[in-house]
Each structure stands twice: as structure tokens, then as C-alpha cells.
Amino acid sequence: MLRWAAIFLVIAIIAGVFGFGNLAATASGIARVLFFLFIVLLLVAVVSGAVRGW
Numbered sequence: 720m721l722r723w724a725a726i727f728l729v730i731a732i733i734a735g736v737f738g739f740g741n742l743a744a745t746a747s748g749i750a751r752v753l754f755f756l757f758i759v760l761l762l763v764a765v766v767s768g769a770v771r772g773w
Contacts, residue, residue: 723753724750724753724754724757725750726750727746727747727749727750727753728746728747730742731744731750
């Protein structure tokens with residue numbers, strides 16, 4: 720999932736350089752959502768691992 724966030728971030732940067740403002744904003748928004756979703760899932764995995772006694 721972090722890979723998808725990075726891909727959409729790169730798309731947003733490229734679209735921003737070439738002046739596609741709407742596409743850049745959309746790709747940036749998708750990258751931001753995927754990144755925060757990844758962080759939440761990572762925290763859930765760490766907490767559940769700590770509770771189970773890894």
C-alpha cells in the first residue's frame with residue numbers, strides 16, 4: 720500500500736510540473752489517503768503484535 724501511495728505521489732509531482740492542476744490535486748489526495756491508511760494499519764499491526772507477545 721505504501722508503494723501505491725508513492726506511485727500516486729510521483730504522478731502528482733509529474734502532473735504538477737506539466738501544469739495539470741486538477742490531475743495533480745487528485746493524485747496528491749489519493750497518495751495522502753493511502754499513506755495515512757498505511758500508517759494506521761502499521762500501528763494496528765504493531766499494537767496487536769505487542770498484545771500477542773511477539
